Amino acid sequence: MKGRTLSRHFRESFKSLGRNGWMTFASISAVAVTLLLVGSFIVMMMNLNKMADNIENDVEIKVVADPGASSEAVKELQNKVKEIDGVASVNYATREDELDKIIKSYGKELSLYKQSNPLGDALYVKAENPHDTAAIAKKIDTYEYTADVVYGAGKVEKLFDVVEISRNVGLILILALLFTAMFLISNTIRLTIIARGREIEIMKLVGATNNFVRIPFILEGVWLGIFGSILPMAAIAIAYQQIYAYWQPKLVNEMFQLLDPIPFIIQVDGLLLFMGVFIGVWGSLMSVRKFLKV
Amino acid sequence: MIKMKNVYKKYSNGVVAANGINIDINNGEFVYVVGPSGAGKSTFIKMMYREESPTSGQIFIDGTDLSSLKNKEIPYLRRQIGVVFQDFKLLPRLNVYENVAFALEVIEETPTEIRKKVTDVLALVGLSQKARMFPNELSGGEQQRVSIARSIVNEPKLVIADEPTGNLDPDTSLGIMNIFEKINNRGTTIIMATHNKDIVNSIRHRVLLVEGGMITRDEYEGEYSYEG
Ligand SMILES: Nc1ncnc2c1ncn2[C@@H]1O[C@H](COP(=O)(O)OP(=O)(O)O)[C@@H](O)[C@H]1O
Numbered sequence: 001m002k003g004r005t006l007s008r009h010f011r012e013s014f015k016s017l018g019r020n021g022w023m024t025f026a027s028i029s030a031v032a033v034t035l036l037l038v039g040s041f042i043v044m045m046m047n048l049n050k051m052a053d054n055i056e057n058d059v060e061i062k063v064v065a066d067p068g069a070s071s072e073a074v075k076e077l078q079n080k081v082k083e084i085d086g087v088a089s090v091n092y093a094t095r096e097d098e099l100d101k102i103i104k105s106y107g108k109e110l111s112l113y114k115q116s117n118p119l120g121d122a123l124y125v126k127a128e129n130p131h132d133t134a135a136i137a138k139k140i141d142t143y144e145y146t147a148d149v150v151y152g153a154g155k156v157e158k159l160f161d162v163v164e165i166s167r168n169v170g171l172i173l174i175l176a177l178l179f180t181a182m183f184l185i186s187n188t189i190r191l192t193i194i195a196r197g198r199e200i201e202i203m204k205l206v207g208a209t210n211n212f213v214r215i216p217f218i219l220e221g222v223w224l225g226i227f228g229s230i231l232p233m234a235a236i237a238i239a240y241q242q243i244y245a246y247w248q249p250k251l252v253n254e255m256f257q258l259l260d261p262i263p264f265i266i267q268v269d270g271l272l273l274f275m276g277v278f279i280g281v282w283g284s285l286m287s288v289r290k291f292l293k294v
Numbered sequence: 295m296i297k298m299k300n301v302y303k304k305y306s307n308g309v310v311a312a313n314g315i316n317i318d319i320n321n322g323e324f325v326y327v328v329g330p331s332g333a334g335k336s337t338f339i340k341m342m343y344r345e346e347s348p349t350s351g352q353i354f355i356d357g358t359d360l361s362s363l364k365n366k367e368i369p370y371l372r373r374q375i376g377v378v379f380q381d382f383k384l385l386p387r388l389n390v391y392e393n394v395a396f397a398l399e400v401i402e403e404t405p406t407e408i409r410k411k412v413t414d415v416l417a418l419v420g421l422s423q424k425a426r427m428f429p430n431e432l433s434g435g436e437q438q439r440v441s442i443a444r445s446i447v448n449e450p451k452l453v454i455a456d457e458p459t460g461n462l463d464p465d466t467s468l469g470i471m472n473i474f475e476k477i478n479n480r481g482t483t484i485i486m487a488t489h490n491k492d493i494v495n496s497i498r499h500r501v502l503l504v505e506g507g508m509i510t511r512d513e514y515e516g517e518y519s520y521e522g
């Protein structure tokens with residue numbers, strides 16, 4: 001295609017946006033509303049995801065050794081646990097460390113237990129993949145000198161389930177929204193094209209190729225997508241920075257942290273722009289298709 | 295130039311508009327297609343530039359079998375044929391000049407060439423003064439001439455016109471016939487469906503009579519040969 005033909009297509013696409021003022025406005029609004037919803041969803045999902053990851057990575061197995069076991073025996077146990085496939089790390093805490101921890105959280109009154117410490121030494125085990133936690137715990141339980149193996153059995157599995165479900169639901173919602181937007185836009189553009197159907201027919205009858213007819217419509221879809229994404233991109237960028245500035249200082253727990261605005265917001269905005277353009281182009285291609293069969 | 299072999303066309307509603315057409319038209323001929331309304335004249339013509347396709351049979355334009363054309367090759371067939379449509383088919387948002395230029399933009403002609411050719415052809419059809427007017431500001435005869443200008447601006451070897459003088463007064467019709475005569479004298483093949491008895495009988499050319507989807511008469515220097 002020659003440069004002047006391309007510039008003609010650009011001119012045509014802009015003219016057409018102007019001529020179909022209301023339809024243009026309706027399409028842009030449809031894109032904007034959808035992307036605002038999709039964008040908010042993505043921001044929530046990604047943050048939830050991050051928190052879920054934090055929690056997942058925080059899952060560890062606590063192995064309490066027999067109070068009677070010698071520290072050599074516990075060291076041996078530690079080495080054996082290290083050998084297990086999928087174990088990332090094993091930390092050794094002496095019974096004294098354990099008692100200090102309890103005293104710290106429950107108060108000085110418990111200091112009297114220092115006389116005769118009823119606790120056993122403990123091993124803290126982390127799995128490479130949090131989902132292997134249960135299997136590893138089971139295996140450790142069969143070893144000697146283990147008095148108790150705890151990892152929040154049940155609770156951890158439930159957490160994984162919740163995370164999994166919310167991820168899937170979010171994904172389905174986002175897809176459904178995108179689909180609705182594409183449908184809305186292809187319908188809006190179709191309305192304007194019905195009026196232009198005769199023009200398309202004439203163009204084809206005097207020898208225009210499908211691409212000659214189609215490219216201005218594709219460009220029109222691109223503009224609709226770009227104009228439709230500007231507002232949600234800005235809204236989400238501003239809102240997220242506000243929320244981050246307000247909440248992040250209050251979220252002291254390490255597990256519940258928001259994603260840093262940079263580069264997160266840039267990635268989300270990029271994605272929104274891409275989706276906007278995709279929706280616009282897809283919508284216009286769908287609606288022009290049937291008129292090209294002349 | 296044009297050859298049809300056993301061409302049969304049945305529309306989806308069951309109407310048979312071409313019922314075994316065989317015809318040979320040579321380069322440079324001027325052919326009238328006459329016959330009653332609904333006889334199949336337009337269908338006969340539309341099959342030549344693939345606005346309609348035959349249900350069976352073969353059509354050759356310049357040796358090319360139209361049934362062998364792929365969809366994306368059809369635009370290139372149409373660029374070799376100038377068509378004057380019964381309903382003009384002008385683009386309402388473009389002015390006279392732009393409507394004619396459109397046929398050249400489609401084939402990516404250079405702006406200089408477009409300007410030259412459009413100016414020339416508008417002079418030929420006598421519309422130089424109305425180049426900036428829009429179709430809805432023109433009379434029927436003027437719109438007809440724009441349509442003719444667009445069909446010949448690309449200098450096609452074949453021009454097909456479907457009732458180009460329908461509903462026009464005799465003087466305007468003669469003006470339009472003059473244009474066709476001029477381009478025919480330059481060697482362009484002309485196929486023209488018409489109801490205009492006076493023209494067919496005074497400006498003598500080959501006449502095809504179409505009735506019930508069949509060519510029932512084919513005469514050189516023919517006369518308008520049916521009443522109705
Ligand atoms: N697109 C179409 N669909 C169905 N029937 C058609 C169509 N076009 C024409 N016909 C029918 O085919 C017959 C021939 O029509 P046409 O070729 O337009 O005749 P003419 O131009 O001689 O008046 C008529 O009966 C007409 O109703």
Ligand SMILES: [Mg+2]
Nearest residue numbers: 335336380456
């Ligand atoms: Mg007709």
